Amino acid sequence: AQSVTQPDIHITVSEGASLELRCNYSYGATPYLFWYVQSPGQGLQLLLKYFSGDTLVQGIKGFEAEFKRSQSSFNLRKPSVHWSDAAEYFCAVGGTGGTSYGKLTFGQGTILTVHP
């Protein structure tokens, strides 16, 4: 069965500092990996996704993530955090392995707090 682990429930950084949010996944076939962000009262917005090819993917709002198959990881990074980045971040895995039809499995989420 597919699963996603986000080890950090809550992270606090200062504005302008760099950020890395960790994500580890378990999936039997080729994974499709996603990072979504959720601001309070909002739905889930896609930041970026990895399907194949270049293992370093660029997303919106200056975010990037690197797929490392050997470590089963897909960590999200941003070189300089802005106060508006404060939100909850979800890593998700999906794919067409077996009988999956696009089902996404989400991690627990990481709440990001940004100090001025």
Added chain:
Amino acid sequence: EPEVTQTPSHQVTQMGQEVILRCVPISNHLYFYWYRQILGQKVEFLVSFYNNEISEKSEIFDDQFSVERPDGSNFTLKIRSTKLEDSAMYFCANGAATSTDTQYFGPGTRLTVL
């Protein structure tokens, strides 16, 4: 970015009552999903729907749940007899061409069962 809308934003109901949650999908996006998030827990997959039939469902999606596109446009989730543990945020998601395409999420409906 394409937008999925959901109504109502908040639904309060008594235990045992039926509720219908509605989702207006993106035009020409043919893959539909429902997820839910119980407060403080993970976002969980409920069901996927394509070509007017369920493609996959989780063990959460029991006989009390059903989905349909009654008018060929809106996508609904019905809970026949709500339980306290059904209280959660319910998200509709919509994908375009394939089951691995990006899923666009709606803002959610917060269901409170009393």
